[in-house]
Amino acid sequence: MLGAFLTERELGNKADSIAQSLSCLKIKLSILQMDLSNLSNEQVEILDEMREEINVAYSQLRELLTTFRLKLDGLxxxxxxxxxxxxxxxxxxxxxxxxxxxxxxxxxxxxxxxxxxxxxxxxxxxxxxxxxxxxxxxxxxxxxxxxxxxxxxxxxxxxxxxxxxxxxxxxxxxxxxxxxxxxxxxxxxxxxxxxxxxxxxxxx
Incomplete structure (x- = not known):
């Protein structure tokens, strides 16, 4: 539905904002993972899973951004x-x-x-x-x-x-x-x- 109301360029701009948010989450996860002494093994595993999921989402989003730019910039x-x-x-x-x-x-x-x-x-x-x-x-x-x-x-x-x-x-x-x-x-x-x-x- 979102795509019906936004142009491709606007979608690309929103994707840029999401990429910045994901980057911020990656940094915060890295900070958490610097001190695991107060966390249980289960919590450490959850953090690892979260980091992996964010990495996957970030990679997929960068691909979408590349697609947008190749199409929109006419390059x-x-x-x-x-x-x-x-x-x-x-x-x-x-x-x-x-x-x-x-x-x-x-x-x-x-x-x-x-x-x-x-x-x-x-x-x-x-x-x-x-x-x-x-x-x-x-x-x-x-x-x-x-x-x-x-x-x-x-x-x-x-x-x-x-x-x-x-x-x-x-x-x-x-x-x-x-x-x-x-x-x-x-x-x-x-x-x-x-x-x-x-x-x-x-x-x-």
Missing amino acids: GFLPALENTVTEYNKKIGKKIDFSYTIPANTISIHHSIHLIQIIRELLNNIYKHAQASYVSLNLSMEDNNISLVVLDDGCGFSTSQESSRYGLKIIGDRAQSLSGKWDIISSPGKGTQFCLIFPMYSRA
């Missing part, structure tokens, strides 16, 4: 991606080595949404955890397959121990939605390389 995939790279250049404090060799209007909006979210998740992980001095992002096309490679020279991690991390699960789910194959190569102190390849005509 194609490349300008939207360039905006993301610019944003993370500032966050990471390093200029990302960015290469894009895909013909114009090749990537559909459905592909765009999944790809932008995968790239944002990867860059956000680098920003939060990698401590990298070099980051590169390459998107190319060969024989009707689109290839994404993101690598950094940061601290790396053990893929066997971290394969269940929430962010990697989201990436895996999105890669599957693109009918794609992906791999992540990393080890402590050796940086990280992520590779995704999917058919241009896959149904996302």
Whole structure:
């Protein structure tokens, strides 16, 4: 019913407000989780569940916001991606080595949404955890397959121990939605390389 009375731009603005509220809740939960000494095991589990649910809601909301912006701003995939790279250049404090060799209007909006979210998740992980001095992002096309490679020279991690991390699960789910194959190569102190390849005509 709400959508019947609000324009898409107004819905996007409300979604921004909700995202801010969720971020505030995440901060407050983090504060609570800093001191668990006065809480029972059951209460600690409830806090963990609340944090996980908020993370899921926040991730889904960010996807909706990306969808709105791709549609409302009239941007194609490349300008939207360039905006993301610019944003993370500032966050990471390093200029990302960015290469894009895909013909114009090749990537559909459905592909765009999944790809932008995968790239944002990867860059956000680098920003939060990698401590990298070099980051590169390459998107190319060969024989009707689109290839994404993101690598950094940061601290790396053990893929066997971290394969269940929430962010990697989201990436895996999105890669599957693109009918794609992906791999992540990393080890402590050796940086990280992520590779995704999917058919241009896959149904996302």
